[in-house]
Amino acid sequence: MAHITLVEAINLALKHEMARDPAVVVLGQDVGVDGGVFRATLGLAERFGAERVIDTPLAEALIAGMAIGMAAEGLRPVAEIQFSGFAYTTIDQVLNHAGRLRHRTRGRPA
Numbered sequence: 001m002a003h004i005t006l007v008e009a010i011n012l013a014l015k016h017e018m019a020r021d022p023a024v025v026v027l028g029q030d031v032g033v034d035g036g037v038f039r040a041t042l043g044l045a046e047r048f049g050a051e052r053v054i055d056t057p058l059a060e061a062l063i064a065g066m067a068i069g070m071a072a073e074g075l076r077p078v079a080e081i082q083f084s085g086f087a088y089t090t091i092d093q094v095l096n097h098a099g100r101l102r103h104r105t106r107g108r109p110a
Contacts, residue, residue, distance in 0.1 A: 010040045014078065018048050021076060027054040028063055028080030037082045064090035068098045 004012070018024045026041055032055040035042030045053040056063050060081055067077040081087050 007038050007040045011042060011044075014041065014044060015047070017076075018044065018052065022052075023074060024076045024078065025052045025054060025070060026078045026080065027056055027066060027070075029056055029058050029082060031055060031080050036080055041080065060086045060089040061093055064093035065097065068093055068101070071098075072101060 014024075014026060018026070026044060028036065028041075030036060031041040032045035032050060032053040035044070041053060054066075056066070063079050063081065067079040070077040079090075081090060
């Protein structure tokens with residue numbers, strides 16, 4: 001069995017899923033240009049392009065909101081939040097938007 005790091009496993013899983021499903025997109029700060037802060041997305045932008053590996057501003061609520069909107073439209077977003085302490089700013093998007101989306105749209109597609 002090959003020994004790989006957790007970051008390498010994440011990178012391999014993202015490559016596999018992005019190759020398998022064109023609806024999978026990755027978004028977050030520096031995920032394209034630098035491969036993410038921990039390099040978990042290294043090489044994805046070169047392989048899949050800027051339309052599927054999206055660099056965002058340093059704005060976690062925006063990243064979460066974009067991911068929710070993308071998912072509502074049928075994409076399969078993978079949002080990278082660099083550090084767990086910043087994840088708290090995404091809670092508003094998850095609770096107040098994703099959590100109510102079905103009710104607010106009466107279950108209809110957007």
